Amino acid sequence: MILPQLFSISLILIILSCCCSGLAIPSASIVTGASGFVGRHIVYSLIQQQQSDDVIICLVRDSKVECEQSYWDAHLSDLEESDHCLVNVLPYDMLDNGVTLTNALHVASSLSPSSKICVYHTASVFGPTEDPIQTANDNIKSAEIVVGAMQNFVRQWRTSSSSAAAAAGGGQKARLILTSSMAAVRATNQTPLNNKFYTNKDWNTLSTLDSNNWGSCYQYSKAASEKKARELVATYPNELEFVALCPSFVFGPPPPLPKQFQTQSPGNARENNSSNSFSISLIKQWLSGASQVQSRLCVDVRDVAKAHIAAG
Numbered sequence: 335m336i337l338p339q340l341f342s343i344s345l346i347l348i349i350l351s352c353c354c355s356g357l358a359i360p361s362a363s364i365v366t367g368a369s370g371f372v373g374r375h376i377v378y379s380l381i382q383q384q385q386s387d388d389v390i391i392c393l394v395r396d397s398k399v400e401c402e403q404s405y406w407d408a409h410l411s412d413l414e415e416s417d418h419c420l421v422n423v424l425p426y427d428m429l430d431n432g433v434t435l436t437n438a439l440h441v442a443s444s445l446s447p448s449s450k451i452c453v454y455h456t457a458s459v460f461g462p463t464e465d466p467i468q469t470a471n472d473n474i475k476s477a478e479i480v481v482g483a484m485q486n487f488v489r490q491w492r493t494s495s496s497s498a499a500a501a502a503g504g505g506q507k508a509r510l511i512l513t514s515s516m517a518a519v520r521a522t523n524q525t526p527l528n529n530k531f532y533t534n535k536d537w538n539t540l541s542t543l544d545s546n547n548w549g550s551c552y553q554y555s556k557a558a559s560e561k562k563a564r565e566l567v568a569t570y571p572n573e574l575e576f577v578a579l580c581p582s583f584v585f586g587p588p589p590p591l592p593k594q595f596q597t598q599s600p601g602n603a604r605e606n607n608s609s610n611s612f613s614i615s616l617i618k619q620w621l622s623g624a625s626q627v628q629s630r631l632c633v634d635v636r637d638v639a640k641a642h643i644a645a646g
Contacts, residue, residue: 432483
């Protein structure tokens with residue numbers, strides 16, 4: 335059943351992209367986990383499509399801010415248009431009770447004249463850790479914090495007399511795109527509710543928090559994260575627009591190297607264009623024979639990025 339399911343997932347992404355391709359991309363975009371595999375592709379795709387007055391905020395770990403700013407500055411210098419969008423890289427901690435995300439939201443609203451902000455929340459830990467249960471709980475808490483921070487910001491944003499959009503009589507809109515997972519939809523070998531294919535009515539009900547099984551903990555966290563986010567958004571439905579995307583196993587190439595990085599030594603070039611991806615590490619293990627090859631549903635990271643932007 336792998337091929338039919340893979341086809342249906344790819345088709346969903348294509349339909350979403352086609353149906354939403356006519357929508358304007360928000361003038362202020364914030365990407366959490368922007369140095370990650372999916373995050374980098376989202377930022378790269380946004381840069382290719384946005385206009386001169388648009389703002390992209392990349393949220394990464396504090397230790398990566400300088401490196402990531404140089405990386406995206408190099409990409410911007412490759413654009414033919416001299417009047418391109420602005421990319422700012424800021425520090426982010428997904429467990430700081432929303433402090434760094436709130437700061438990014440204020441920076442975005444001050445730099446962009448738009449009344450629309452979209453947050454792409456990709457930050458999440460995927461892979462084995464020393465304490466998989468704590469990691470799972472951190473992932474769930476992160477989603478909860480993002481929703482809460484955005485709701486608090488929107489309330490202040492809409493009542494601020496200094497807001498340019500408010501002064502112009504426009505309504506401020508904020509949208510959250512949550513990078514969920516097929517792991518939220520079904521556990522390994524879990525049968526679809528309709529016995530044919532998975533839909534938005536399916537939820538992973540089998541994965542549990544198991545200290546000896548990081549994969550089960552991760553799957554549990556993705557289902558719990560999305561459920562929690564939906565629950566919080568529904569509490570105040572007029573404050574946030576919400577979309578959850580559920581890609582399967584994500585793989586593919588990194589974004590193209592900026593031209594000025596292409597003249598570096600192969601080692602430095604790989605380092606500058608690398609991102610944390612357990613998916614890629616796992617595929618390398620399969621190819622090298624370090625671990626047993628697994629049969630998985632999969633999706634190209636470039637399609638995942640396009641789907642995020644279409645949903646935004």
